Amino acid sequence: MYDVCIIGAGVVGANIARELSRYQLNICVLDREDDVSCGCSKANSGIVHGGYSDKPGTLKAELCVKGNRMYAQLDEELHFGYREIGSYVLSFDQESLATLRRLFEQGQQNGVGGLELIDGEEMRRREPHVSAEVTGALYCAQAGVTSPYEFVIALMENAVANGVELKLRHEVRQLEKRSDHFLITTTQGTLSSRYVINAAGAHSDNIAAMAGLTDYQITPRRGQYLLLSKAQNYLANSVIFQVPTALGKGILVTPTYHGNLMLGPNAEEIDDKNDVSTDEETLRFIAQTARLSVPGFDMRQALTSFAGNRPVSNQKDWVIDASRLPDLINLIGIDSPGLxxxxxxxxxVVTLLQDSGLHLEANPNFQAQRAPIIRPKSEDFQGTTTHSDPALHLICRCENVTEAEILDCFRRGLPVLSVDAVKRRTRAGMGLCQGTFCGPRVRALLAQELQMKEEDIPQRGHSSTLAERARKTQLKKL
Incomplete structure (x- = not known):
C-alpha cells in the first residue's frame, strides 16, 4: 500500500515527487512511457516565463510568478541548467504598443519584477539583430531558459534517491475508489494507494474519467519548433516574443540553455493526443514569422524540428483540485506556463494533501543535492575518440560527451532504455551530425549495460529498435 501514487512523470509529477520525498511517505510514480519527460515536458520552449501574460487572480498568474522565483535555488541543488537571460515582447504598430502597456500593467498586478517598456531604438541597441520595424518592447528581467527534460530527469533522480519508486511502462487502465484507498490497475498489474495525484498531462482528463469525473476535456494544442545550430546563437541574447494571440504566446526566437537558436512554436488544435509530427508547410510558416522579429538567421543551419502537445482544457483556468473526490487530486489542463x-x-499539491488528512513527517535522510551528468570541459581538455580513459574517451564529438558521462547516466537510479534517453541526459546526438557519429557508439554502450543485442536497443521507445524498424520496412515492400 502506497501513501501517494502520482500518475505522470512529466515536469509536474516529477516536482511533486521530489517535494513529497522530503517526508516519510511511501510514494510511487507511474508513467506509460519508457522514460520520464516523454510528453509535453520534453517538447516545449524551455522558457521560464516572468508571469506578465496571465490574467491577475488566476492560478496561472499566481503560480507562474512563484515558480519563476524558485528556479535559481533548484538549479543550485539539482544542476539541471538554468539561466536568467530576460525576455522581450516586440511591437510593430500602435495597436501592439497598447498591448504591451496592458501586459506591463498586468505584470505589475501579478507581482512580476524587472518590467520595463522601451522604444524601438533602445530595443535595437540591446538586441542589434532584431527587425528595423520594431517600434517598442516590453522587457522582463526575470525570464530565463532551462533544459526542460534535464530538469525532469534531475528532479526524478533526486526523488528516487530519496526513496520514491518510479514505475515506467505502467499505463493506468482503471482507477477505482475503495473505502480508504484507490485500486490502480496498470498494464503491469495492480497496486493500492491512499492518495492519488493525477498529473497525466494531455491524458489527465482520461484519468479523471476513470474515477467518474467526466466533465473535463483536454484538447491537444500542437506546437512545432525549429532548432538551429550554435553558430546562430549570436542573433539573440534574450527570449524574443511577438505580441501574444488568443492561441498562445506566439512565435519566439530564443537561445536555448545549451546555446542553440530555437524558433517556434505555432499553435494548432488537433484530435490525436499522441501526434507530435511536424510538416514542411508549418515549419516554413514558423521560419517566415520568426523573421519578422529577427530576420537574419540562416535556415541552412537548421539541425532538426520537433513538436509537443500542450494539454489545453475546457476549463477557464488550471484545475488543481482535491474537492470532488476524496483523496484524489486532479491537475487538469496544465499548459503554458506549466513548466x-x-x-x-x-x-x-503538498498543502492540498495535508488539508485532506495526510500526515507529513520530515524525512531525516532527505538529500537536496544531485550532481550533474554533463561536465563542462576546460580549454585544455585532451579528449579523443580513441582514448582508453573513459573520462577522455569522446563518444560524441559535436557536444564533447565522454564515455564516463554516458556510463554515469546509467547509474542514477532511473532506467535508461533507449538511445534518445542517453541523448536527453548527456546531449550525445544533439550536435551538428545529429547522432551520425555517436549513435552507434551510444547503442554499443547501452547494449553492454543492458546485456542486449545492439539491434534490439530502441532509438526512442520499445517499438523503435533497429530490428523493429527493419521489419516495418520489409512489410512496406510486400
Missing part, C-alpha cells in the same frame, strides 16, 4: 509554475504547483 515555469511546476515547482509552485508541487507546493500547492
Amino acid at each position: 515555469t509554475s511546476s515547482p509552485a504547483i508541487a507546493l500547492k
Whole structure:
C-alpha cells in the first residue's frame, strides 16, 4: 500500500515527487512511457516565463510568478541548467504598443519584477539583430531558459534517491475508489494507494474519467519548433516574443540553455493526443514569422524540428483540485506556463494533501543535492575518440560527451532504455551530425549495460529498435 501514487512523470509529477520525498511517505510514480519527460515536458520552449501574460487572480498568474522565483535555488541543488537571460515582447504598430502597456500593467498586478517598456531604438541597441520595424518592447528581467527534460530527469533522480519508486511502462487502465484507498490497475498489474495525484498531462482528463469525473476535456494544442545550430546563437541574447494571440504566446526566437537558436512554436488544435509530427508547410510558416522579429538567421543551419502537445482544457483556468473526490487530486489542463509554475504547483499539491488528512513527517535522510551528468570541459581538455580513459574517451564529438558521462547516466537510479534517453541526459546526438557519429557508439554502450543485442536497443521507445524498424520496412515492400 502506497501513501501517494502520482500518475505522470512529466515536469509536474516529477516536482511533486521530489517535494513529497522530503517526508516519510511511501510514494510511487507511474508513467506509460519508457522514460520520464516523454510528453509535453520534453517538447516545449524551455522558457521560464516572468508571469506578465496571465490574467491577475488566476492560478496561472499566481503560480507562474512563484515558480519563476524558485528556479535559481533548484538549479543550485539539482544542476539541471538554468539561466536568467530576460525576455522581450516586440511591437510593430500602435495597436501592439497598447498591448504591451496592458501586459506591463498586468505584470505589475501579478507581482512580476524587472518590467520595463522601451522604444524601438533602445530595443535595437540591446538586441542589434532584431527587425528595423520594431517600434517598442516590453522587457522582463526575470525570464530565463532551462533544459526542460534535464530538469525532469534531475528532479526524478533526486526523488528516487530519496526513496520514491518510479514505475515506467505502467499505463493506468482503471482507477477505482475503495473505502480508504484507490485500486490502480496498470498494464503491469495492480497496486493500492491512499492518495492519488493525477498529473497525466494531455491524458489527465482520461484519468479523471476513470474515477467518474467526466466533465473535463483536454484538447491537444500542437506546437512545432525549429532548432538551429550554435553558430546562430549570436542573433539573440534574450527570449524574443511577438505580441501574444488568443492561441498562445506566439512565435519566439530564443537561445536555448545549451546555446542553440530555437524558433517556434505555432499553435494548432488537433484530435490525436499522441501526434507530435511536424510538416514542411508549418515549419516554413514558423521560419517566415520568426523573421519578422529577427530576420537574419540562416535556415541552412537548421539541425532538426520537433513538436509537443500542450494539454489545453475546457476549463477557464488550471484545475488543481482535491474537492470532488476524496483523496484524489486532479491537475487538469496544465499548459503554458506549466513548466515555469511546476515547482509552485508541487507546493500547492503538498498543502492540498495535508488539508485532506495526510500526515507529513520530515524525512531525516532527505538529500537536496544531485550532481550533474554533463561536465563542462576546460580549454585544455585532451579528449579523443580513441582514448582508453573513459573520462577522455569522446563518444560524441559535436557536444564533447565522454564515455564516463554516458556510463554515469546509467547509474542514477532511473532506467535508461533507449538511445534518445542517453541523448536527453548527456546531449550525445544533439550536435551538428545529429547522432551520425555517436549513435552507434551510444547503442554499443547501452547494449553492454543492458546485456542486449545492439539491434534490439530502441532509438526512442520499445517499438523503435533497429530490428523493429527493419521489419516495418520489409512489410512496406510486400
